[in-house]
Amino acid sequence: xxxxxxxxxxxxxxxxxxxxxxxxxxxxxxxxxxxxxxxxxxxxxxxxxxxxxxxxxxxxxxxxxxxxxxxxxxxxxxxxxxxxxxxxxxxxxxxxxxxxxxxxxxxx
Amino acid sequence: xxxxxxxxxxxxxxxxxxxxxxxxxxxxxxxxxxxxxxxxxxxxxxxxxxxxxxxxxxxxxxxxxxxxxxxxxxxxxxxxxxxxxxxxxxxxxxxxxxxxxxxxxxxxxxxxxxxxxxxxx
Numbered sequence: 001x002x003x004x005x006x007x008x009x010x011x012x013x014x015x016x017x018x019x020x021x022x023x024x025x026x027x028x029x030x031x032x033x034x035x036x037x038x039x040x041x042x043x044x045x046x047x048x049x050x051x052x053x054x055x056x057x058x059x060x061x062x063x064x065x066x067x068x069x070x071x072x073x074x075x076x077x078x079x080x081x082x083x084x085x086x087x088x089x090x091x092x093x094x095x096x097x098x099x100x101x102x103x104x105x106x107x108x
Numbered sequence: 109x110x111x112x113x114x115x116x117x118x119x120x121x122x123x124x125x126x127x128x129x130x131x132x133x134x135x136x137x138x139x140x141x142x143x144x145x146x147x148x149x150x151x152x153x154x155x156x157x158x159x160x161x162x163x164x165x166x167x168x169x170x171x172x173x174x175x176x177x178x179x180x181x182x183x184x185x186x187x188x189x190x191x192x193x194x195x196x197x198x199x200x201x202x203x204x205x206x207x208x209x210x211x212x213x214x215x216x217x218x219x220x221x222x223x224x225x226x227x228x229x
Binding site for chain 1: 154155156159167169171203210211212216217219
């Protein structure tokens with residue numbers, strides 16, 4: 001079955017830039033989406049269509065794509081950004097939703 | 109504002125069928141969009157279960173397809189999940205969500221708060 005691969009954890013100090021990657025063979029042909037999930041809460045969409053930001057999401061959140069890897073970048077990380085982040089895309093057939101395993105962002 | 113609310117038993121016995129309903133407010137299901145179910149075992153990641161269109165067409169996770177049924181009731185503005193032959197591995201927080209299509213697939217933009225279902229005798 002198709003998989004999206006994320007690093008289990010990323011740590012940064014406040015004010016620094018955090019980069020979370022997501023790799024998958026179908027990513028050159030499928031859009032990627034990113035969700036932020038804080039403990040005890042439902043996920044929240046922070047990036048859609050690789051690099052678009054929904055209304056209400058701070059400008060420090062951005063997304064990019066290169067080949068089989070997509071990247072969520074958080075510039076000027078704040079303590080409130082500490083959360084789990086999940087990428088989501090489609091398999092190569094474009095009919096099944098796939099989530100990455102998630103990355104825990106720790107703000108030191 | 110679109111709101112979704114999951115409901116159903118919090119405890120299900122092994123081998124039985126898990127049944128959940130998602131009530132939608134602030135938007136009419138019959139107006140469009142896909143609607144889906146996602147689950148998250150305690151301490152683990154998200155897993156897509158399946159999605160349904162208001163017309164009733166469905167897409168299921170291949171790994172769960174043999175046990176899953178998702179249906180929609182436009183008259184009540186809700187959709188439902190049934191997962192049969194459950195085991196302890198099906199213990200999870202179950203979320204319902206609205207799915208926005210961006211060809212060929214899309215993303216979940218509105219989520220319910222989630223409901224914990226425990227499989228135990």
